[in-house]
Amino acid sequence: MAQYVRMSTEHQKYSTENQAAAIAEYARLHGMRIVRTYEDSGKSGLNLKGRNGLQALLHDVEQPSPGFSAVLVYDISRWGRFPDPDEAAAYVHSCKSRGIQVIYCAEPFNNDGSLPSTVFIGIKRSMAAEYSRELSVKVFNGACTIVRHGYRQGGAPGFGLRRQLIDEQHKVKGLLSRGEKKSIQTDRVILVPGPPDEVELVNRIYRLFLDDNMPERVIASVLNREGLTNDAGKLWTRGTIHQILTNEKYIGNNVYNRSSFKLKIQHVRNPPEQWVRRDGAFEAIVPAVVFMQAQAVIAARSHHLDDAQMLEMLRQTLERHGALSGIVIDEDDEAPSSSAYRTRFGSLLRAYSLIGYAPRRDYAYLEINKLLRRRHPELIDEMAASIASSGGWAARNDETDLLTINDEFTASLVIARCKPTATGSYRWLIRFDAGLHPDVTVVARMDPSNSHAYDYYVLPGIDFSAETSPVLENNGFTLDAYRVDSLENFCQLAGRTTLQEVA
Secondary structure: OOOEEOOOOOOOOOOOHHHHHHHHHHHHHHHOOOOEEEEEEOOOOOOEEEEHHHHHHHHHHHHOOOOOOOEEOOOOHHHOOOOHHHHHHHHHHHHOOOOEEEEEOOOOOOOOEEEEEEHHHHHHHHHHHHHHHHHHHHHHHHHHHHOOOOOOOOOOOOOEEEEEEEEEOOEEEEEOOOOOOOOOOOOEEEEEOHHHHHHHHHHHHHHHHHHOOOHHHHHHHHHHHHOOOOOOOOOOOEEEEEEHHHHHHOOEEEEOOEEEOOOOOOOOOOHHHHOOEEEEOHHHHHHHHHHHHHHHHHHHHHHHOOOOHHHHHHHHHHHHHOOOOOHHHHHOOOOOOOHHHHHHHHHHHHOOOOOOOOOOOHHHHHHHHHHHHHHHHHHHHHHHHHHOOOOOOEEEEEOOOEEEOOEEEEEEEEEEEEOOOOOOOEEEEEOOOOOOOOOEEEEEEOOOOOOOEEEEEEEHHHOOOHHHHOOOOOOOHHOOOOOOOOOHHHHOOOOOOOOOOOO
16 A cells, blocks of 8 residues: 655644554554555645655556555545645546555545545535635735735845844844745734845946936846846846836835735736735835836836737747747847736737737636626526516626525526536536525536536525535536526526406
8 A cells, every 4th residue: 555645834733744643543454554655745735736745646656566556645635625626536536547546544434436425525625625715815815914014925025125024013033034934923024125235236227227228138238247146146137127127115115916826726917906005114225206217118118009019019029939928028128018018908818819829828718707707797687687577576786796586585696617628528617606695506507618508507505505516517416406407497486476366
């Protein structure tokens, strides 16, 4: 037998030593011998990236003679807290398809393929994913509170700045070195000016840009010829110079959530209205008026270009580099910045599509999600109209889209995007709004083209929980009993029939 243990930083009870001890006891009671250990210490369970232990396990499983017939894991959450429970199932299936069983030692059921174990495992995987989502929300809200109070939240300080550690009484405890982290939870971090020579160089960069009209690439070349390096000890580039010229931390502003990587699924550049900020949180090392002058120059470089000119310059950048990304665009002196393209066209993907460029990674689902979000209120109105035509009435809440039907019960509509798998089957991505607490949840599962409804699930709140979602083509009787091909009967049941009064 092999064992797999994983520990993030969430709780000591999940230490790899405690897991190994529990697994060893399980193996002893069942007459098993552990011959190999795969371990991921301090690793998140959100995805496979960085989990060398699990990657090695999955690699060995594919070999003709892996040397073990089963894998012992403490519980389902140690296998992973994947936001998509199907990902956890895929890795288990990879083992089972090669005759290697995955056994969860601390779970009160056997992973034997029976109906009870299949249901329980599905629920536990969904619970593990929901735990990650809830923890992500709590961590994000906590980080926002810290930023609003004027404290630094993560990230390198940047050239010319340093991270200073203070206690809860704001007493200075010292500077944090590169890569060093605070060890006491109540301590906080602020930004302070770095060494005088670095502060002077930052201001020199602004003078070269504004007074000598040097673009970022030229400034980088000047500094590199002088043998000066950035805060990482590397040569200067157009991008690193541009970052100094555009980041508000140099005028003392604390800005957070400009981009996000929630649940480690996708990096997203957020619009300014979603940024969390505290102006004047730190001591400025660049005068605010100088900073604003630099922003005006940067904005003016692309402001005078029309859409066709900007797109042509983007095509030329593609020809020069063979591919496009935010970094590639920002490093190209001949093109406006990536932020200019986002501002003008709404997103980089939109600009890419206008010149016929398709990134290697398929981002089509972003456009599909956007279309489905626009479609959602339309479907709500169609449901309300259909109920009205059946003799009932429905009032829609403009903020939540919750329908109140006949002043008797509430209904929520969820649109589920279809995600075809490599094997030709379908999966649906379903996100419930737990805060609405509707009496009935209507799930419209889209077809593979995500243009029309494939089917519907009418799920009563009294007999349904979000942990058991209809994400598969066939979900078993307990869920498929609520499946319908159309909402015609639902709308008719919500209708009213006028009765004549008896004389």
